[in-house]
Amino acid sequence: MMADALFLNELSSQLSAKLAVKIQINQAERIQGGDINETYRLVTNEGPWFLKVNDARRYPDMFAKEFSGLSTLRNTQTFAVPEPVCHGAIYGRAFLVTDYKEKGGASTDFWEGFAGNLIKLHQHTQAHFGFNEYNYIGTLKQYNTPYTNWAVFYAFNRIMPLAKQAYDRFLLDKPLVTQLEQLCKKFTSIFPDERPALLHGDLWSGNFMVGPDGKACIYDPAVYYGHREMDLAMTRLFGGFDTRFYYAYQSLFPLANGWQERISLCQLYPLLAHVLLFNGGSYVDSVKEVLKEWQ
Template sequence: MIDEILQKQLSTALSEHLKVKIHINDAKSVHGGDINESFRIGTNEGYFFIKMNDAGKYPDMFKQEYAGLLELQAAKALQTPKPLAYGSVNGRAYLLQEFLTKGQAVADFWDDFAVSLAKQHRVTQPHYGYAGTNYVGSLKQYNTPYSSWPVFYAFNRLLPLIRMAYDQQLVDRQLVQQVERLCRQLPQIFPVEAPALLHGDLWSGNFMVGSNGRACVFDPAVYYGHREIDLAMARLFGGFDTRFYYAYQAAYPLQPGWQQRIGICQLYPLMVHFILFGGNYYNSMKEVLQSY
C-alpha cells in the first residue's frame, strides 16, 4: 500500500508538475509486472499511475525509465505515457506517470502501429548505445557506445549475460563457447545500418490500445541499436498481428536475410528470460546456437 509519507511526497510532486494543489484520494492496486508494485491513484485532478519497488535493489531503475520515456516521446512516433516524476522515500523508489485509459482499436490499428514504429526507428544517433546503464526486467542493461553493432551486441548484450549465467552455474562451458563463436561471426551476419531508437522490450505485454484507438507502448528498455531487435522481440512471444509485420516492411523495408537473423536477435531476450525464470528458455537458446 501507499503509506502517508509517500502519499504526501507524491502529492507535492504532482502539485509542482501540474501547478495546482493535488490531493490523493485513493490508490487501487493494478498489475505491475514481476518486481514492481503498481497503483492507479485517484486525485482531485483525475487519475495517475505509479510504480514502486525496492530502492536498494534498483536505485536508478526509474530514473532511467523516466529518461527512456522522454526519449521515446521526443521521437513523436509511438504514443507513450507521460512520465511526471521519480524519486524514493522510506526505501521505496517510485515512478509517477500519466494513467492510460484503454480504448477500442481503430480499423488500421496494426498498420498505424507498424508505421509509427518505423518512424521511431528512423531516429538515430552516431553510436549504438545509450546514456548510461538501464534495465531490462530486473537485469542491468549495459549501453557502452560503439560504432559497430556486432561489437555492441557482443560486448553489451550476449557476452555479459552468458557469463552471468555461467557464474550462476546455469549453463556449462560449452554453451559459453558457442556464444563466443557466434559473437566472432556477427560482423558477417548483420548488414551495416544506422543506430535506431529502440523500445528495447517490445512484447505484447508492453503495449495497449489507447483511448484514441492507437497503440501506446510502455515499460521500455530504451537504447539505440539494430532495429531488427525490436521486431524479433515482437515475434518471440506472439500477440502481434501479421499485418503489423507486412506494414512495417512496406514502410521501412528490412535488409535481405532478416529472416535468418531473427533467432540471433531473439537470443538476448531469451538469455534474459532464462536467467530470470529458467525453464524451457534454455532449450530455445540452444536451438539458436546449434549452428555456431
Template structure:
C-alpha cells in the first residue's frame, strides 16, 4: 500500500497542480503493467487519478521518459499531473480515463489516428534520448536508414543479450545474418515515422467518445510497420482498424512480410524478459533465412 508520507506528498503536489486543496480519500490497487505497482486514487470530492509507482534505482528515469513520450504523441494520451521522486519511489500520476465501447466507429477512428501519427517524420531513425521497452533499456542512437537502425539498435542488441544468457542458441545467429542481408528488399526506403513502439492490445484505451487514447509508449522515429506488426502479436485488432489505416496511409504490398520481421524485436524482448516460451516464435521466423 501507499505510505502516509507518500500520500501527503501526492496531496501537496496535486493541490499545487489544480491550485486548490486535493484530499486523497483512498487508493485501490489496479493493473499498471508488468513492472509497476499501480493504484486508482479517489479524492474526497469524487475525482479519480491513476498512480504508478516504481524504483528509481532499478529503472532510472523510467517515468520521466514515459512523460516525454506521452507529450510527443499527437493522438490523445492521459495528462501527466505529477512525475517526481519521493523517498525510495518514483511516482507518476495521470488523469483517469473511463473506458467506452470498442465499436466499429472506434476502430475506424483508431486506424485513422495512427495513420496520421505515422506521417509525422523526423531527421532520421532513432530519438534524441534512450527509453525503455518494458523493463529493458531501449537504445535509440540515430541512423540514416531503417535497415541499419533495425539491425544495430534492435535485433543485434536483443540477440546478443539472448545468446549471452543462453536463451537463444548461437546457431541461430547465422539465420539472423541471412535476415540482415534480406532487410533492404523487405523494407524499401521510406521516411521515418513517429511510432508508439509498444502498440499491443494492452496499451490503448477507448474513451467514452469512441476515440483512442495511447498509453505506455516506447516512442522513436522508426518504420511504421513496427506499430502495425505489434497489433497482430497477441491477436489482431478489428478489421476496420486496418481498413481505415490503409485508406489514410497506403500499406505496401508486402506488409504482411514486413510485420512478421518487425515482430522479431518484441519477440526477442519477450524472450529476454520471460524466458524460453518465446523461443519457438523467434526461431520460426528465423528459419526462413
C-alpha cells in the first residue's frame, strides 16, 4: 500500500484544490508512525507535510474522525496540535494530511507545562459526557452516546461494547464478561462526581512529542467529554511520563481522593481495547487483574 506515483499525483491535485495553490510533491519519505497506518513525510514546494495512509475499505471514515478530533483539540488553543489539512480516499486508500511537526529538545519546565496545558484542556466542559459523533480508539469504534452520569456512560459506551466484541471473538469467556457486568454496576458508588472534561482520549507516551518550542505537542486523539481521571490513567498505562507531570497536575487541579486506587479501573477501557487490537494475549491477564482488584 505504498504511496506510489499515481497516488501522489492525485494527492497533489487534491491538495492544490483544497489550498488554492499549486502543490507539487517532490518526495514521500516513509517514517515510523505506529502499528496501524503507513506514515510519510511529504517534501513539497510549500514545505513538509505529514501523511497517513490506510485501507479505505476497512476504515472508510477513521481519518475523517481523526480530522475532527484534531480540529477540536486545536480549537481549545491549549496544546500544539498538528493542523489537519485534508482527508479523503484515492484508489481505495484512505489518507489524512496534516502539517509536519519538527521535533525539538524539551524545555526545563516541560512536564509542568504539559500538566498545565492538560488542565486547561480538561477545563473545557459541557452538560453531558460524550461527543457529537462516534470516533475511534485505534481502529476500534468509540461510542459517544450522551449521558449525564459518568458511571452509566463508562459502562454502556466503553466497557460493555468492548467486552461483547471480545466475547464474540472468543477472546473473553462468559464468566469474565459476567464479572465485567457486575463491576459496571458498582461504578456509581466508585467514581466521584466530576464535570465532563474534554479529553485527549488516548494519551499515552506514543501520542505526544517535544515540539520545536520545547513544549508538548499532542496528536492521534480519541476525543470526548469524559472523567478527567481517564486521561491521567492512560498516561500511567505504558509509562513515559515524568513524576513532575503528576505533581504539577495535582497541585494545580487536584483530583478527588482515591484517584490512585481508581487508576486501574480507568485503565480497564484501554486494556479491553488492546485485547481486541492484539487478539488477547497478556492483555486478558491484565483485565483479570483489574477485576480481581475490584471484586
